[in-house]
Amino acid sequence: MKIGIIGAGKIGATTAQLFVKAGHAVAISNSRGPESLQEIVKKLGDNAIALSKNDAAAFGEIVLLATPWSKTEALPDPQLVKDKIVIDAMNPYKPGGGLYKLSNSTSSEETARKLPGAIIVKAFNTKNFKHLELGGRKDLPLQERKAIFMAGDSIEAKAKISRLIEEIGFAAVDTGNLHDGGELQQPGTKIYNNDITCAEARGLLGK
Ligand SMILES: NC(=O)c1ccc[n+]([C@@H]2O[C@H](COP(=O)([O-])OP(=O)(O)OC[C@H]3O[C@@H](n4cnc5c(N)ncnc54)[C@H](OP(=O)(O)O)[C@@H]3O)[C@@H](O)[C@H]2O)c1
Structure with a gap:
């Protein structure tokens, strides 16, 4: 698969490394x-x-967003990601620290509004880049692998991202649609930056 990554910092470079190792072709970019x-x-x-x-x-059949959420100028031209799966790994931190208050919305719903026609899957955003870099274990059964959470409105897109997550040695845990699952995945929730196994994650979420 061809994967385009926007942002080549901690999360962008780490996902690039893992995707390449899994046999995918990757294009990375920065400012x-x-x-x-x-x-x-x-x-x-x-x-x-x-x-x-x-x-x-x-370039990407799938595009991953790994830039500061506040830097909306980092988003691609919406036409280029129309009908493509866009993984939103971003979190709504303010440049000086603290979180934006989004009322009844979530950061990935806001991303979806800015990229009309893209199929947004919120994933990788809860995972510290070090845990991502070092935590993949393809040798383990899925229940024992570390969880990567994902939320989105397209079942097909989530199935594809789930396979990608498994290819890099983790297990995907579906938190629900972009709104409800997205809320569960925001900073400060019980699954955010919580380096737990798939079985533990399912227990925590009651799934
Ligand atoms: N760090 C983590 O462990 C972690 C975990 C999960 C999710 N996240 C989320 O992932 C996102 C990135 O975090 P990070 O820690 O990887 O940040 P980072 O190390 O500071 O990297 C940010 C990247 O975004 C690029 N960028 C900034 N403005 C851009 C623009 N206008 N066009 C293209 N690229 C641009 C930067 O490029 P230049 O250097 O050229 O400016 C840099 O490569 C954030 O939303 C964060 O909340 C981070």
Whole structure:
């Protein structure tokens, strides 16, 4: 699969490494341009390239957003992700710290509004990048693997992201639709930054 990643920091670079290792082709991007990513691309190997934000979005069959949520200018041109699965790994932190108050909405619903036509799956946002980098265990049965939570309105998209999560050694735990599941996955909830197994996660969520 071709995966375009916007953001090449802690989460963007870590997911890139895991996806490449699982056999996918990855394009990464940042705000400073492909030249600034040569070193990281070299480390990632032949299945990775550095592109501009919009070229990475065009490249990906799936696109992962790993930029600060407050920087809306980091989002791709909506036309480039229309009808594509877009994984929203972002959290609504303010630049100086603290969280935006979103009333009855969630950060990924706000992302969905800005990318009309994209199929948004909120995933990877609850997982600290170090736990992500080191926690994958393909040798374990799913129930014993560490959980990666996902929320979204498309069952088909979540099935695809679930397979991707399994390929990198974790187990996907579906928290529900983009609104309800998205609320469960926001910072400060019991599953946020909680490095638990799939079985523990199901127990915690009563699923
Ligand atoms: N850190 C974690 O463990 C973790 C875990 C789960 C979710 N998250 C979420 O993931 C997101 C990224 O966090 P992070 O810790 O990976 O941040 P980070 O290390 O600071 O990386 C942010 C990345 O976003 C890029 N970026 C900023 N503005 C951009 C723009 N206009 N166009 C393209 N790229 C742009 C930056 O590129 P430049 O360096 O070139 O500006 C950088 O590569 C946040 O929303 C965070 O809440 C983080």
